[in-house]
Amino acid sequence: MLVLIDAHQGVPAYRQIIDQLRFQIASGRLPAGTELPSTRALAQQLGINPMTVSKAYGLLEEDGLLRHRPGLPLQVVAQSAETLRAEREDRLRCALQPAALAATQLGISNARALTLFRSLLSETANADIANAEPDHDC
């Protein structure tokens, strides 16, 4: 399954599509040249409107991640290794930003925050990726 929509999550559908595709492109799971399913096909698979998929595709194309030639399916655009590396780091930075803000506002020292993050990284690396769920509600 390419994309999964969780209606219970509060995040709009088109943004979930963007996030998951962007993630899979950055991580290399969708290499350059990969053809994406049509808007109608993916929409039917997800049980949503084709326009919602189209909105996601359009924004990804604006970002230069996808290429669209009329009459042909959308393709993942080839990106340099450096661009991919920067993209990966950017995504991690975005994930870390709220944590850094929380640490500051909570008055937790940088050293303590880093120690916490280090232990979490070890736990996550050892955990099975399949059941990537938060242990308790945050």
Add this chain to the structure above:
Amino acid sequence: MLVLIDAHQGVPAYRQIIDQLRFQIASGRLPAGTELPSTRALAQQLGINPMTVSKAYGLLEEDGLLRHRPGLPLQVVAQSAETLRAEREDRLRCALQPAALAATQLGISNARALTLFRSLLSETANADIANAEPDHDC
């Protein structure tokens, strides 16, 4: 001036109040026992409705940062050392969990992830909360 509202920022007024007060409490600029201005006083000062201030105060009270006794002004709650330390760390852990997961799935090394987090912590600590700017949308 206790709080500043920037109408052009896109962030709702009640949330700007929460963020700024939370930061000032965490940083010690508003020590325990400090009496906050009344909802009406702060509302008039900011040119907004008292209910908007009340909403912010109410949420901060839910978080245990403020204490309200009917008929008396709101007070900053005394931060009991050990019990709140664990709770603060738990909240930071929850903020860090998705980042640790992203680092693992993106194939970013623990060392690189920690370096990134360290630099973000420095940036966040130096930033003034008044102009809490998103560098670029994540």
Add this chain to the structure above:
DNA sequence: TCATGCGTATTGCTTGACTGATACACCTGA
């Protein structure tokens, strides 16, 4: 040529967040 599939521009609806006006209950202090 025509049927088929493609992406999407346009339009309107729904939903929820945000805000504010009003009214109320409560406490303090004269």
Add this chain to the structure above:
DNA sequence: TCAGGTGTATCAGTCAAGCAATACGCATGA
């Protein structure tokens, strides 16, 4: 007791985001 202070419950209005139905232009292949 009562005037004046407090926070806030309730209700209604505004606004933008998200989504979907429809229709259109385009490319392909028989």
